[in-house]
Amino acid sequence: xxxxxxxxxxxxxxxxxxxxxxxxxxxxxxxxxxxxxxxxxxxxxxxxxxxxxxxxxxxxxxxxxxxxxxxxxxxxxxxxxxxxxxxxxxxxxxxxxxxxxxxxxxxxxxxxxxxxxxxxxxxxxxxxxxxxxxxxxxxxxxxxxxxxxxxxxxxxxxxxxxxxxxxxxxxxxxxxxxxxxxxxxxxxxxxxxxxxxxxxxxxxxxxxxxxxxxxxxxxxxxxxxxxxxxxxxxxxxxxxxxxxxxxxxxxxxxxxxxxxxxxxxxxxxxxxxxxxxxxxxxxxxxxxxxxxxxxxxxxxxxxxxxxxxxxxxxxxxxxxxxxxxxxxxxxxxxxxxxxxxxxxxxxxxxxxxxxxxxxxxxxxxxxxxxxxxxxxxxxxxxxxxxxxxxxxxxxxxxxxxxxxxxxxxxxxxxxxxxxx
Ligand SMILES: *Cc1c(COP(=O)(O)O)cnc(C)c1O
Numbered sequence: 001x002x003x004x005x006x007x008x009x010x011x012x013x014x015x016x017x018x019x020x021x022x023x024x025x026x027x028x029x030x031x032x033x034x035x036x037x038x039x040x041x042x043x044x045x046x047x048x049x050x051x052x053x054x055x056x057x058x059x060x061x062x063x064x065x066x067x068x069x070x071x072x073x074x075x076x077x078x079x080x081x082x083x084x085x086x087x088x089x090x091x092x093x094x095x096x097x098x099x100x101x102x103x104x105x106x107x108x109x110x111x112x113x114x115x116x117x118x119x120x121x122x123x124x125x126x127x128x129x130x131x132x133x134x135x136x137x138x139x140x141x142x143x144x145x146x147x148x149x150x151x152x153x154x155x156x157x158x159x160x161x162x163x164x165x166x167x168x169x170x171x172x173x174x175x176x177x178x179x180x181x182x183x184x185x186x187x188x189x190x191x192x193x194x195x196x197x198x199x200x201x202x203x204x205x206x207x208x209x210x211x212x213x214x215x216x217x218x219x220x221x222x223x224x225x226x227x228x229x230x231x232x233x234x235x236x237x238x239x240x241x242x243x244x245x246x247x248x249x250x251x252x253x254x255x256x257x258x259x260x261x262x263x264x265x266x267x268x269x270x271x272x273x274x275x276x277x278x279x280x281x282x283x284x285x286x287x288x289x290x291x292x293x294x295x296x297x298x299x300x301x302x303x304x305x306x307x308x309x310x311x312x313x314x315x316x317x318x319x320x321x322x323x324x325x326x327x328x329x330x331x332x333x334x335x336x337x338x339x340x341x342x343x344x345x346x347x348x349x350x351x352x353x354x355x356x357x358x359x360x361x362x363x364x365x366x367x368x369x370x371x372x373x374x375x376x377x378x379x380x381x382x383x384x385x386x387x388x389x390x391x392x393x394x395x396x397x398x399x400x401x402x403x404x405x406x407x408x409x410x411x412x413x414x415x416x417x418x419x420x
Contacts, residue, residue: 003029003041003042004029004041007026007029007041011026025373025376028040028046028380029041029042033048033056033060033061034059034060034061035059035060035061035398035400036048036051036059036060036397036398036400036401036402036405037060038060038385044383045383046380046383046384046385047383047384047385047401047405047408047409048060048385048397048398049384049385049386049395049396049397049409050385050386050387050394050395050396050397051274051396051397051398052274053269054211054243054248054269054270054396055269055270055272055273055274056270056273056274056275056398057246057247057248057270057273057274057319057328057398057399058273058274058319058322058326058328058398058399058400059398059400059401060274060398062273062318062322062400064318064321064322065272065273065275065315065318065319065322067318068314068315068317068318068321069275069276069311069314069315069318071314072088072310072311072313072314072315073311076310077309077310077311078306078309078310078311079310080305081109081303081307081308082303086308086310086313088308088310088313088314088317089109089308089310089313091313091317092107092109092313092316092317093107093109095317095320096267096280096282097282099252099320100253100265100282101253101255101256101261102261102284103261103284103285104261104262104264104265104282104283104284105282105284105285106282106283106284106285106287106288107280107281107282108123108280108281108282108283108300108302108307109278109279109280109307109308109313110278110279110280110281110304110307111277111278111279111304111306111307111309111312112148112268112277112279113148113242113266113268113269113279114147114148114149114150114153115148115150115279115304116242116266116267116268116279116280116281117147117148117152117153117156117204117240117242117266117281118148118150118152118153119266119281119300119302120204120238120240120264120266120281121139121152121153121156121202121204121238122300122302123264123281123283123287123300124139124201124202124236124238124263124264124287125137125201125202126290126291126298126300127201127236127287127290127291128201130290130291130293130298131290135198135199136198136199136200136201137199137201138174138175138196138199138200138201139156139174139175139200139201139202139203139204140174140175140176140177140193140200140202140203140204140235141156141157141174141175141176141177141203141204141205142176142177142178142179142205142210143158143159143176143177143178143179144158144179144210144213144214144216145157145158145176145204145205145206145210145213145240146158146161146162146206146210146211146212146213147204147206147240151167151170151171152172154167154171155171155172155173155174156174156176156204157213158176158213159176161212161213175192175196175200177189177192179205179218179222179226180222180225180226180229181218181219181222186225186229189225189229190229190232193229193232193233193235194233197233197234197235200233200235201235201236202235202236202237202238202263202264203226203229203230203235203236203237203238204237204238204239204240205223205226205238205239205240206239206240206241206242206243206244207223207239207240207241207244207253207254207255207258208220208223208244208249208254208257208258208358209243209244209248209249209254209358209361211243211244212243214390214391214392215356215361215363215365215392215394217356217358217363220257220258220259221258222258223239223255223258223260224258224259224260226260227258227260227261227262230263236263236264236287237260237262237263237264238262238263238264238265238266239254239255239262239264239265239266240265240266241253241254241255241265241266241267242266242267242268242269242279243269245265245267245268245269245270245271246267246269246270246271246319246323247270247323247328247329247332247359247360247399248270248332248359248360248361248396249358249359249361250329250332250333250336250358250359250360251329251359252323252329253265261284263283263284263286263287264281264282264283264284264287265281265282266279266280266281266282267279267280267281267282268280270319271316271319272312272315272316272319273315273316273318273319273322275312275315275319276309276311276312276315276316277306277309277312278309278312278313278315278316326400328399331399331400332359332360332399334403335359335360335397335399335401335406336357336358336359336360338403338406338407338410339357339360339362339395339406339410340357342406342407342410342411342414343355343357343362343364343395343410343413343414344357345410345414346364346413346414346417349414349417349418349420350420351366351367351368351417351420352364352365352366352367352417353365353366353367353391360396360397360399361394361395361396362394362395362396362410363392363393363394363395364392364393364394364413364417365391365392366391366392366393366417367391368391369388369390369391372388372389375388375393375416375420376388378416378419379412379413379416382408382412382415382416383408383412384408384409384412386409386412386413393413393417395409395410395413397409
């Protein structure tokens with residue numbers, strides 16, 4: 001096994017995500033991808049169990065996305081979006097409005113999930129400011145949640161994961177509650193809102209699955225309760241579907257399973273099928289109309305340089321075409337069924353606390369992972385790319401993964417855990 005020269009040299013200049021650089025384990029070097037495989041510089045290949053942070057839902061290098069991207073690349077890979085519009089973005093906005101439930105129909109494009117959430121927060125806060133309600137400066141978010149890594153989004157993540165104590169005095173302080181998972185917690189939340197609702201602009205949560213916060217599931221009833229409470233107290237409801245959107249939980253959007261419509265929704269991750277950076281914040285006409293005014297400062301003052309990038313929009317169109325042309329929701333159901341049979345076997349292993357499956361998300365929760373680097377290494381030795389974190393190992397494969405490849409993933413997890 002030889003490492004390419006760019007690796008050792010470059011590692012002295014790069015700053016890696018979520019990594020204590022002092023004790024960094026040398027990361028693996030990828031040179032190519034195809035379908036559900038990542039090819040490495042040392043000649044090996046791995047089956048990807050997590051689809052590059054849940055993005056590559058059609059597998060890597062899908063020829064159709066490639067073809068559509070190539071066409072866009074030749075004509076107009078990028079043009080600014082200030083004062084200029086273009087067909088890929090306007091058609092994509094129309095298409096998302098058609099696809100999303102209810103009257104979510106006004107689309108603001110950005111280039112990352114965190115920024116899409118920032119825009120959602122800004123919309124919610126300014127919606128009330130424009131109405132002259134300047135006391136609504138707080139948000140209600142939930143323990144176990146994850147909404148991004150920027151300063152404003154960190155402040156609404158789970159307090160521990162969002163490192164609220166490290167950044168105390170720097171991050172804005174919001175209300176972080178427990179999701180209303182039963183009637184008792186609903187009534188606690190109701191009492192809380194009776195007291196504090198007038199200081200709150202919006203409630204924000206990830207629907208059905210809190211992803212990066214620990215792959216914690218809740219049922220659709222929880223979302224119904226949040227919608228009811230938001231309506232009762234006149235608050236906005238923001239659903240962050242950056243992880244759950246585009247089929248991951250078994251329906252195109254998670255909120256469809258609860259039959260509710262938020263006031264604002266955020267999308268990213270699988271929006272372009274894992275090819276280009278793109279995100280969207282989509283609002284109802286009620287929110288949008290709150291910005292219509294003779295007063296220029298009532299406008300939404302936001303505009304990322306690369307917003308609505310035409311190449312990224314073309315990839316999103318191609319990805320949505322694939323959802324229409326290929327049987328993605330059936331594939332997701334098949335993945336779900338296979339994981340239910342195969343991952344379920346892990347339940348009998350000594351350190352396993354829970355096994356849970358929703359759509360194309362499979363989670364094995366352990367009591368505790370003692371040596372996470374050791375576990376990561378053992379998974380690599382099985383030629384699979386699976387990234388355990390905290391006390392969980394999870395699979396979020398491409399929807400196009402073959403059942404044989406999926407079997408290799410579930411088998412690798414079982415194998416590695418049975419040796420723990
Ligand atoms: C990944 C994620 C984000 C942040 O997206 P980035 O593109 O990493 O900034 C926000 N919310 C949820 C639910 C996510 O899964």
